[in-house]
Amino acid sequence: MNARRFGYxxxxxxxxQDKILLLQHGSSELLALAQRRGATLSKLLTGTSIFEQDxxxxxGRLHHADWLKLLHNCQQQLNSPELxxxxxxxxxxxxxxxxxxxxxxxxxxxxxxxxxxxFRHQLFPAVYATVYLLPQQQAITIELQPAVGLANQQPFVxxxxxxxxxxxxxxxxxxxxxxxxxxxxxxxxxxxxxxLHWDCAVNFNQPCDSISIPLSLWQQPFSDADPEHFRAAxxxxxxxxxxxxxxxxxxEQVCRLQQRALPELLSxxxxxxxxxxxxxxxxxxxxxxxxxxxxLLDQVxxxxxxxxxxxxxxxxxxxxxxxxxxxxxxxxxxxxxxxxLIPTDFKGLFNFN
Amino acid sequence: xxxxxxxxxxxxxxxxLSGLLLAIHSGSAKQAxxxxxxxxxxxxxxxxxxxxxxxxxxxxxxxxxxxxxxxxGSLLLVYSYFLDLLDEFIRYPDxxxxxxxxxxxxxxVGMLILTYGLVGWHREQRAINRQxxxxxxxxxxxxxxxxxxxxxxxxxxxxVLQREIELHQSQHKTLSLLVVxxxxxxxxxxxxxxxxxxxxxxxxxxxxSSQLRHSDLVCRYAGDRFIALLPDTAEPQAQIMAQHxxxxxxxxxxxxxxxxxTVVALAVRQGSTKAAFKAAEQALALAKQAANFSYKPA
Numbered sequence: 181m182n183a184r185r186f187g188y189x190x191x192x193x194x195x196x197q198d199k200i201l202l203l204q205h206g207s208s209e210l211l212a213l214a215q216r217r218g219a220t221l222s223k224l225l226t227g228t229s230i231f232e233q234d235x236x237x238x239x240g241r242l243h244h245a246d247w248l249k250l251l252h253n254c255q256q257q258l259n260s261p262e263l264x265x266x267x268x269x270x271x272x273x274x275x276x277x278x279x280x281x282x283x284x285x286x287x288x289x290x291x292x293x294x295x296x297x298x299f300r301h302q303l304f305p306a307v308y309a310t311v312y313l314l315p316q317q318q319a320i321t322i323e324l325q326p327a328v329g330l331a332n333q334q335p336f337v338x339x340x341x342x343x344x345x346x347x348x349x350x351x352x353x354x355x356x357x358x359x360x361x362x363x364x365x366x367x368x369x370x371x372x373x374x375x376l377h378w379d380c381a382v383n384f385n386q387p388c389d390s391i392s393i394p395l396s397l398w399q400q401p402f403s404d405a406d407p408e409h410f411r412a413a414x415x416x417x418x419x420x421x422x423x424x425x426x427x428x429x430x431x432e433q434v435c436r437l438q439q440r441a442l443p444e445l446l447s448x449x450x451x452x453x454x455x456x457x458x459x460x461x462x463x464x465x466x467x468x469x470x471x472x473x474x475x476l477l478d479q480v481x482x483x484x485x486x487x488x489x490x491x492x493x494x495x496x497x498x499x500x501x502x503x504x505x506x507x508x509x510x511x512x513x514x515x516x517x518x519x520x521l522i523p524t525d526f527k528g529l530f531n532f533n
Numbered sequence: 534x535x536x537x538x539x540x541x542x543x544x545x546x547x548x549x550l551s552g553l554l555l556a557i558h559s560g561s562a563k564q565a566x567x568x569x570x571x572x573x574x575x576x577x578x579x580x581x582x583x584x585x586x587x588x589x590x591x592x593x594x595x596x597x598x599x600x601x602x603x604x605x606g607s608l609l610l611v612y613s614y615f616l617d618l619l620d621e622f623i624r625y626p627d628x629x630x631x632x633x634x635x636x637x638x639x640x641x642v643g644m645l646i647l648t649y650g651l652v653g654w655h656r657e658q659r660a661i662n663r664q665x666x667x668x669x670x671x672x673x674x675x676x677x678x679x680x681x682x683x684x685x686x687x688x689x690x691x692x693v694l695q696r697e698i699e700l701h702q703s704q705h706k707t708l709s710l711l712v713v714x715x716x717x718x719x720x721x722x723x724x725x726x727x728x729x730x731x732x733x734x735x736x737x738x739x740x741x742s743s744q745l746r747h748s749d750l751v752c753r754y755a756g757d758r759f760i761a762l763l764p765d766t767a768e769p770q771a772q773i774m775a776q777h778x779x780x781x782x783x784x785x786x787x788x789x790x791x792x793x794x795t796v797v798a799l800a801v802r803q804g805s806t807k808a809a810f811k812a813a814e815q816a817l818a819l820a821k822q823a824a825n826f827s828y829k830p831a
Contacts, residue, residue, distance in 0.1 A: 209727075216731045217680035258680050262756060269719060270727045351723065372687055376756040377719075 194305065194427040196328070196468060199241040202424070205277055205303055206340075207242060207250060208235055209270040210263075219257045226253065238276075239423060244306060244328055251333045261369040264336050265377040268343025271303070272351075278420060279303050282413035283348055285406045290398045292348065293322075299417050301426050304341055306330060308432040312487055314392060319358070321392040321490075323483070327429025329469030335365035338389040345391060346378045352402035356380035358394040387486060387519065430455075430465055431476065438480045443504035448473045482518045485511075489527055496523055537596045538604075545587075545608050552616055552635070559632060560623040573621050580614040587611055599657050602650030609643025666747040670762070671696070679753045681731055682738035690752040690760060694806045697764055701801075708801045709771035711749075711761040712813050713741065713778070716793040716821065718757035733792070736785055744781050745774070760813065763798075771798035795820050 194200050201207070207230070214224055221232060228249045234240040242250075254263060272280050279299050286292035297309065310323045322345075324338055342361055350356055359380045363370075366384025374382045433455060438446050451473070452462040466472055481503045488494050488502065500511035515523050586607045594600040616636045625632045662669075668684060670693045677689040701708040715721070715737070722730040734757065741751045741759055750762040763771055775798035782794050797820045803809045 213727065213731075216728065219680075259676055259678075260680050265756075266727065269722065273723050273726075347719065350719065369686075369688065372755045376754075376758060 196245040197243050199243045201242050203240040214254045217258050224253045248333050251336050261373050264339035265343045265373050268340045269347040272344045272347050278413050278416040284404050285410035287405045288399050302424050319392040319394045321390050323388050323390040327432035360392045362386035362390045364389050434476050435480050443502050445504045538591050556619045556623050559629050560625040563624050576618045580618050583611045599653040606643045606647030606650050609639040613640035670750045682735050682753050684738050684753045687754050691806050706765050707767045709763040709766045710813050712797045712817050713759040714795045715757040721792040768800040
């Protein structure tokens with residue numbers, strides 16, 4: 181078993197206590213929004229290790245435990261469902277985030293998303309994306325998944341990221357037509373906000389967080405495209421890479437390894453080996469992220485099954501083979517457990533839409 | 534809030550301390566066998582509750598006359614109960630009557646003062662209710678207030694609208710809605726920053742609640758959309774109010790690049806809130822298409 185076999189790059193993962201987030205890449209905007217809504221700074225910062233005087237330092241940092249606590253404090257102190265939606269657009273238009281400057285100056289969506297993907301550790305290290313084509317809809321779907329355990333802040337983080345992307349589209353292409361957003365969460369207050377802020381089709385209580393964007397929008401030139409500005413912004417992103425090295429979350433690493441290995445199923449020891457951890461420390465770290473190895477494995481197969489079903493017409497036998505089930509009955513049983521539907525019904529549901 | 538009351542806290546502590554010193558000076562300690570634990574429990578609880586009142590007043594009320602009455606009334610109660618508790622532990626010689634007066638007199642006086650304070654509080658509440666008119670109808674639920682504009686949000690509007698629809702239908706009156714929406718608000722936010730956008734929203738909310746009648750209710754529906762509920766108002770009247778608002782809106786702009794605003798008035802003929810909101814949305818979309826409805830800065 182060697183690392184190269186799984187296409188694994190030797191970037192070490194980060195944990196909750198690694199200070200890999202810049203304060204200016206989100207926290208300061210969030211705090212400003214919350215303070216204008218009447219929250220007091222000292223109360224927003226309670227329970228975190230952030231000091232008030234660090235907030236304006238250009239390279240002040242925080243770790244994920246603090247970020248999650250900050251989000252928790254904001255939502256506890258303020259009943260403001262618009263917060264996540266506003267934070268996304270505030271991030272996009274922030275002068276201090278070179279990555280967002282880079283997105284805005286890109287030639288088209290394809291280039292912008294390539295930058296966002298490449299530099300994602302600078303802005304959203306807690307999220308990773310899987311991109312796939314839906315041939316029937318002529319659209320590309322970007323599925324967002326947590327790279328670290330986000331616990332009950334996952335809806336907030338995903339909403340911020342979706343908001344950033346949709347605002348980018350609205351600003352640069354002037355339309356969000358044909359775009360479809362799916363969110364796992366869904367309360368009525370949030371639905372209303374999404375309707376007014378995003379102005380596109382949004383489905384709630386879905387199995388995953390994803391955005392599908394029609395193929396026609398991907399190459400459409402951005403209205404603020406500026407190659408000069410783009411290169412300058414990208415250079416400062418590259419410079420920032422020296423301070424914020426490319427690191428991936430543990431959940432992302434484990435899920436990617438397993439996904440690449442399908443239909444083979446990896447064992448706990450194999451994954452620990454590739455990641456350079458001992459089996460017991462992998463187990464301990466996963467439990468810090470509120471999950472365990474078996475559950476992650478199950479999630480990978482569930483998500484892969486859903487994607488395959490959406491993409492094309494596979495028989496149950498083919499699906500079982502691709503997902504590493506010994507026979508199609510086992511696959512059917514697992515699918516029923518995941519979705520409450522048998523695969524054919526799910527397919528029908530999807531094609532009907 | 535308690536920082537406003539530092540001197541009050543200090544003087545109360547001194548008062549209680551002087552009571553303690555006086556008691557120790559004039560009496561002698563009882564034996565442990567003489568303690569009546571049931572009495573101590575009862576009087577101790579009363580003292581704690583009275584102290585709790587004092588704490589609540591200090592932490593929740595701004596300085597002012599009503600606060601003073603409430604505070605000093607409770608303070609006298611606390612003082613009286615405190616001495617009451619002390620005499621469980623200290624025996625006074627029969628010759629000294631001062632301690633028993635100090636024990637029993639402040640309590641009724643304190644009660645009177647407290648009652649007077651409560652009457653003042655009742656009056657104050659009526660004044661505040663008048664102040665809140667235009668921002669609140671029959672229901673009060675502070676969790677539903679939008680923290681930025683201090684108006685109620687969509688959930689509150691929905692609850693109130695449902696009741697008003699039923700009331701108006703049973704009394705055969707017309708209920709109208711006024712929708713105010715800022716055009717291209719995200720563009721404004723982008724150009725001037727989120728802080729300017731937030732400031733504009735709170736200014737707009739102030740203007741709206743000052744320009745409407747006392748019986749109306751303004752809510753921040755979501756984002757840049759405000760909806761006002763106009764009870765017992767026919768559509769022509771509502772149209773006039775909308776026109777009036779369109780004329781008032783330029784007041785807000787101190788520069789030329791303020792966002793344009795669309796104002797729509799419509800009568801509610803639907804039976805459910807959902808249908809009413811839908812109708813409002815359609816009316817707004819129509820109005821946005823027809824440019825002559827919207828106010829544009831010169």
